[in-house]
Amino acid sequence: MDNPITRVIQPVARLAAILCGYGILLLAVAIGVEVIGRKWFAFSLQGVDDFGGFALAITAAIGASYTLAHRGHTRIDVFLLRMPAFWQAVLNVAAMVTFAVFAVFAFFQAVSVWRESQLFMSVADSPLQTPLIYPQGAWVFGQFLLAIFALAFAVHALLLFAGDRKRLNRFYGPATVDEEVEAELEARRAREGTPS
Amino acid sequence: EAPTSIRIAGNFSSNSKHVDNIEKPFFTALPTTTGLKLEVNYNPMDVVGVKAQDALRLLRSGAFDVMSVQIGMASRDDPFFEGLDLIGVSTNMVDLKKAVESYREAFDKRLQEKFNAKVLTLWPFGPQVFYCNAPIKSLDDMKGLKVRSFTPSMAALIQTLGATPVTLQFSEVYPALQRGVANCGVTSPTSGNSGKWPEVTSHFLPLSVSGSVQGHFMNLDYWKKFSPAEQAKIAAAFKTMEDQMWALAVTANEDAANCNIGKEPCKEGTKAGMTLVEVSAADQKKLDDAVTKVVLPIWKEACNRVDPGCSETWNKTVGAARGFKID
Amino acid sequence: MITATGATLGFFLMIGLMAIGLHIAFVMFAIGALGAIFYLGTPALLAFGNQFWGATNNFVLVAIPLFVLLGEILVKAGFTDRMYKALGDWLSPLPGGLLHTNIGASAMFAAVSGSSVATAATIGTVALPAFRNRGYDDRLVLGTVAAGATLGILIPPSINMIIYGAMTNTSVGQLYAAGVIPGIVLTGLFMLVTIVLCRLRPSLAGERLPPAPLAEKIARLKDLMPPLIIFVLVMGSIYLGWATPTESAAVGVIASLALAASVGRLNFRMLHECFISTVSVTAMIMLIAAAAFYLNFVLGVMGVPQALAAMIKGLGANQTVFLIVMTVFYLILGCFLDALAMVIGTIPIVFPIALQMGIDPVWFGIYLVLMAELALITPPVGMNLYVVQGIRGRGLITDVIVGTLPYLFMMLLLVVILVAWPGLALWLPQQFYK
Ligand code: NA
Ligand code: NA
Numbered sequence: 001m002d003n004p005i006t007r008v009i010q011p012v013a014r015l016a017a018i019l020c021g022y023g024i025l026l027l028a029v030a031i032g033v034e035v036i037g038r039k040w041f042a043f044s045l046q047g048v049d050d051f052g053g054f055a056l057a058i059t060a061a062i063g064a065s066y067t068l069a070h071r072g073h074t075r076i077d078v079f080l081l082r083m084p085a086f087w088q089a090v091l092n093v094a095a096m097v098t099f100a101v102f103a104v105f106a107f108f109q110a111v112s113v114w115r116e117s118q119l120f121m122s123v124a125d126s127p128l129q130t131p132l133i134y135p136q137g138a139w140v141f142g143q144f145l146l147a148i149f150a151l152a153f154a155v156h157a158l159l160l161f162a163g164d165r166k167r168l169n170r171f172y173g174p175a176t177v178d179e180e181v182e183a184e185l186e187a188r189r190a191r192e193g194t195p196s
Numbered sequence: 197e198a199p200t201s202i203r204i205a206g207n208f209s210s211n212s213k214h215v216d217n218i219e220k221p222f223f224t225a226l227p228t229t230t231g232l233k234l235e236v237n238y239n240p241m242d243v244v245g246v247k248a249q250d251a252l253r254l255l256r257s258g259a260f261d262v263m264s265v266q267i268g269m270a271s272r273d274d275p276f277f278e279g280l281d282l283i284g285v286s287t288n289m290v291d292l293k294k295a296v297e298s299y300r301e302a303f304d305k306r307l308q309e310k311f312n313a314k315v316l317t318l319w320p321f322g323p324q325v326f327y328c329n330a331p332i333k334s335l336d337d338m339k340g341l342k343v344r345s346f347t348p349s350m351a352a353l354i355q356t357l358g359a360t361p362v363t364l365q366f367s368e369v370y371p372a373l374q375r376g377v378a379n380c381g382v383t384s385p386t387s388g389n390s391g392k393w394p395e396v397t398s399h400f401l402p403l404s405v406s407g408s409v410q411g412h413f414m415n416l417d418y419w420k421k422f423s424p425a426e427q428a429k430i431a432a433a434f435k436t437m438e439d440q441m442w443a444l445a446v447t448a449n450e451d452a453a454n455c456n457i458g459k460e461p462c463k464e465g466t467k468a469g470m471t472l473v474e475v476s477a478a479d480q481k482k483l484d485d486a487v488t489k490v491v492l493p494i495w496k497e498a499c500n501r502v503d504p505g506c507s508e509t510w511n512k513t514v515g516a517a518r519g520f521k522i523d
Numbered sequence: 524m525i526t527a528t529g530a531t532l533g534f535f536l537m538i539g540l541m542a543i544g545l546h547i548a549f550v551m552f553a554i555g556a557l558g559a560i561f562y563l564g565t566p567a568l569l570a571f572g573n574q575f576w577g578a579t580n581n582f583v584l585v586a587i588p589l590f591v592l593l594g595e596i597l598v599k600a601g602f603t604d605r606m607y608k609a610l611g612d613w614l615s616p617l618p619g620g621l622l623h624t625n626i627g628a629s630a631m632f633a634a635v636s637g638s639s640v641a642t643a644a645t646i647g648t649v650a651l652p653a654f655r656n657r658g659y660d661d662r663l664v665l666g667t668v669a670a671g672a673t674l675g676i677l678i679p680p681s682i683n684m685i686i687y688g689a690m691t692n693t694s695v696g697q698l699y700a701a702g703v704i705p706g707i708v709l710t711g712l713f714m715l716v717t718i719v720l721c722r723l724r725p726s727l728a729g730e731r732l733p734p735a736p737l738a739e740k741i742a743r744l745k746d747l748m749p750p751l752i753i754f755v756l757v758m759g760s761i762y763l764g765w766a767t768p769t770e771s772a773a774v775g776v777i778a779s780l781a782l783a784a785s786v787g788r789l790n791f792r793m794l795h796e797c798f799i800s801t802v803s804v805t806a807m808i809m810l811i812a813a814a815a816f817y818l819n820f821v822l823g824v825m826g827v828p829q830a831l832a833a834m835i836k837g838l839g840a841n842q843t844v845f846l847i848v849m850t851v852f853y854l855i856l857g858c859f860l861d862a863l864a865m866v867i868g869t870i871p872i873v874f875p876i877a878l879q880m881g882i883d884p885v886w887f888g889i890y891l892v893l894m895a896e897l898a899l900i901t902p903p904v905g906m907n908l909y910v911v912q913g914i915r916g917r918g919l920i921t922d923v924i925v926g927t928l929p930y931l932f933m934m935l936l937l938v939v940i941l942v943a944w945p946g947l948a949l950w951l952p953q954q955f956y957k
Binding site for chain 3: 014017018020021022024025027028029031032034035038039049050052053054055056057059060061062063064066067070072073074075076077079080091092094095098099101102105106109110112113116135136139174
C-alpha cells in the first residue's frame with residue numbers, strides 16, 4: 001500500500017468505516033431490543049426500520065471510499081492481467097477515470113435529491129417522521145468523500161500514465177485475489193499466535 | 197405543439213384488477229378515445245422499479261408524463277395530500293367520496309404549484325379493514341394486540357386503541373400473521389383475500405380506517421402542450437376511468453368481504469370462513485374520538501409546518517364535509 | 524423504441540466493458556445512463572439520484588451488513604478453526620477422509636454465513652494447511668473447498684436470497700426455508716461423489732489419520748456448538764415468529780458477540796477489524812446493487828424485459844424448455860460475470876418471464892441461487908476458484924478447476940432434480956407457512 005494518495009486517504013476512510021461499523025452495531029442492538037420488546041413486553045421502539053434503512057444508505061455511501069482505497073469495488077481481472085503492460089495501463093486509467101465520472105455524477109445527483117427534500121420539507125414515512133435532510137445529508141457527505149477520492153485517484157492515474165506506467169499498474173490494477181488472501185492468512189496467523 | 201407520445205408509470209402490477217382490467221386497456225385505447233395521435237408507453241411502477249414514494253418528484257421532473265400515485269406514500273413530500281383521506285375520518289366509501297370531492301380543488305391547486313402536475317383522477321383502492329388472528333368482538337379487544345401499520349397516523353391510532361403498531365413489508369405480513377409476529381393486518385378485503393390472509397387470520401372487522409386513495413397525475417408542462425379542446429377530451433377520458441375505479445372499489449370489495457366470511461354472493465375471491473365482527477355504534481364513536489384526539493393534531497402539526505394555512509383549508513373542505521374540526 | 528439489434532448491442536457492450544476490467548458498478552450505471560440519454564431523455568437520466576437513495580435506503584437489505592458482520596465475528600473469534608477440527612473427527616473415517624470435512628465444514632459455516640465467497644475464504648484458510656503432506660489428490664482437496672463453499676448462498680442465511688426477495692417482493696423467510704433441503708441434498712451429493720471417486724481410485728484419498736480417542740472426540744463436539752447456536756437462534760427467531768428475516772440477522776450478531784465475549788476474544792481491535800471488512804463488503808455490494816436498480820429502471824421503461832418476455836411467450840416454449848434455455852444462458856453468462864452481479868442484473872428480465880410461465884417465485888429464487896453457485900466455480904471468472912487458488916499460493920489454477928468438475932456435475936444434477944421435483948424446495952416452506 002505504497003500508493004501516496006491511498007496513504008493520505010486511508011486514515012480518513014478507515015475512521016469513517018469504523019464509525020459506520022458502530023452504527024451497524026448500534027442498529028443490531030436496537031433491533032434486538034425491538035424483537036425482545038415486541039415478543040415479551042408488547043412494546044415497539046418504532047422507527048428501527050427507518051434508522052436501519054438510513055444506516056444502510058449512509059454506510060454504503062461512506063464505506064465506498066474505503067472500498068475504493070483498497071480496490072475492493074469489483075472488476076474482472078482475468079483478461080486484463082493477460083494483456084501487455086501498455087494496454088493494462090490504458091485500461092487501468094480508463095477504469096479510474098470512468099469510476100470518477102460515476103462518483104462525481106452520483107454526488108451531484110445526491111445533492112439534488114437533498115435539495116428537493118429541503119425544498120419540500122420531506123419527512124420519512126414512518127412514525128418518527130424524520131426530516132429527510134438529516135439522513136440524506138450524511139449520505140451526501142459520503143458521496144462527497146467518494147467523489148473527491150475517486151477524482152484524486154483518477155488524476156494520479158493519469159499523471160502516472162504519462163510518467164511511470166509500472167507504478168500505475170501496481171497502484172491501479174485490480175487487487176489480485178492473492179493480496180486479499182494474504183491478508184486473510186495474515187489475520188489467521190495472528191489469531192493462532194503462530195509467527196508468520 | 198401537441199406531444200406525440202405518452203409515458204406512464206401505472207399502479208402496482210399485483211393489483212391486477214386495477215392494472216390489467218382498467219389502467220392498461222384505458223391507456224392503450226387513449227389515442228382512440230381522445231382522437232389524439234399518441235405513442236403509448238405504459239408500465240406498472242414496480243415493473244420499472246419506481247418507488248411509490250418518489251412519484252411526485254418523478255412527475256415534477258417529467259421523467260414520466262402520467263403517474264399512478266399512491267397518495268399515502270407520496271405524502272412524504274407533502275403531508276397536505278394526506279388530508280384527502282386521514283386515518284379514521286371516512287369509514288365507508290360514500291363518506292370518502294364526499295371528502296374527496298370537497299378537497300379536489302385545493303388538492304389540484306397545491307399539486308400544480310408545488311409539483312408541476314395536474315390531478316386527473318382520485319379514487320380509492322377500497323376500505324382498509326382489520327384481519328386478526330385473535331378472537332375480537334369490538335375495538336376494545338384490540339388492546340395488547342400487535343397490529344401492522346403502514347403510515348405514521350395509523351401507528352398513532354393503533355397506539356391510542358391500546359394496541360402495538362408493527363411495521364412490516366406487505367410480503368412479510370402473511371408469514372408474520374401466521375407466526376404471531378403480528379396479530380392483525382389492515383388492508384382492503386380484495387388485497388387480503390387475494391393475499392390469502394384468511395388462511396392465517398380468523399376475525400374480520402370491516403371498520404374502514406382509510407380508503408387507500410390513489411390518483412392519476414399528469415406533468416403540467418406536458419398537459420399545457422395540448423390545446424384547450426384536447427385537454428377537455430383528455431380530462432373527460434380520465435373521468436370515465438375514475439368512475440370505473442370507484443365502482444371497482446365498491447363492488448369488488450363487497451364481493452371479497454363476502455368471500456372472507458363465507459357468505460354469498462362470492463364471485464371473484466376465494467371463499468373462507470372468517471368470523472365477522474359487527475361494527476357497533478360504540479366502535480364508531482371510539483374511532484371518531486381517537487381521530488379527534490390523536491390523528492388530527494398529529495397531522496395538523498406536520499402539515500402546518502409546511503404550510504400554516506393547511507388545517508384551515510382542511511376545516512373548510514374535508515372537515516366540513518365529514519363533521520370534523522381541527523382546533 | 525429500442526430495436527432487438529439495439530438491445531443485443533447494449534448487452535454485448537455491457538459484457539465487453541466488464542470484461543476489459545472497468546468497475547462492474549460503473550458499467551451497469553453507464554449502460555443505464557446511455558439507454559436513458561438515447562431513448563428516454565434527460566429527466567430519466569436525472570432520476571438516478573432518487574433511484575439511488577431508494578435502492579440503498581432499504582430496511583430489508585440491512586440484513587447484508589448484519590450477516591457479513593456475524594460471519595466476521597465468528598471467524599475472528601476463532602470459532603471456525605475449532606469447528607473444522609471437531610467435524611474432522613467424525614467425517615474423516617468415510618472413504619475420502621478429510622475431503623468430507625471440507626464439505627461438511629462448508630455446509631456448517633454456510634448455515635451462519637450469507638456469502639459463498641466468505642465461506643470459501645474461511646474454510647480455505649482453515650482447511651488447506653490440514654492437508655499438507657498427507658498424500659491427498661491436490662485437485663480434489665481444492666475442488667471440495669471451492670465447490671463446497673458455494674453452499675454458502677444455498678443454505679440459509681443467504682445474501683442472494685435477501686436481494687432476490689427485495690427485488691421481486693418474495694418472502695425471504697420462505698426462500699430461506701426453501702433453501703434448506705436442497706442445501707442438505709447438495710451436501711449429500713458432494714459427499715456421495717467424493718466416496719464414489721475415492722472408491723474407484725483409492726489413490727485420490729490420502730493417509731488415514733489415526734482416529735482420535737473417543738473421549739477426545741466427544742469433548743471436541745462442543746466446538747460445533749457456536750455455529751449451531753447461531754443457526755438455531757437465527758432460523759428459530761424467524762419461524763417461531765419472533766423476528767422478520769432482517770431482524771433475525773441482528774439476533775445472530777448479538778449472539779455472536781456474546782459467544783466471542785464468552786471465550787475472551789472480544790476486544791476493540793478485533794471489533795474494528797470486523798467493522799472494516801463489513802463496511803467495505805457492504806459498500807461494494809450496495810454500489811453494484813444501486814447501479815443495477817437504476818439499470819432495471821431504464822430497461823423497464825424502455826420495455827426491454829417486456830419485449831423479451833413477449834418473444835419467449837410467442838415461441839410457445841413450456842416451462843421445461845424455458846428452464847433448459849435459461850440454464851444454458853446462465854452457464855455461459857456465469858463464466859464471464861460476477862455471480863451476484865449476474866443475478867442482480869438479470870432478475871428484472873427473467874423474473875417477469877418466469878412468473879408469466881407459471882413458475883413459483885420461491886422455487887425460482889432457489890433456481891437462481893444454484894445458477895449463481897455454478898457461476899462461482901466456472902472459469903474464467905469464478906470467484907471461488909480464485910479465492911481457493913490464492914490461499915493455496917502455488918501450482919496452476921487448472922488444478923482447482925478440474926477439481927471442482929465432479930461437484931459442478933452434482934449441482935447440475937440438483938437442478939434436474941429440482942425441475943423434476945419442485946417439492947424438494949417448496950415442501951419445507953409449505954410446512955412452515957401453511
Ligand atoms: Na448461508
Ligand atoms: Na464463473
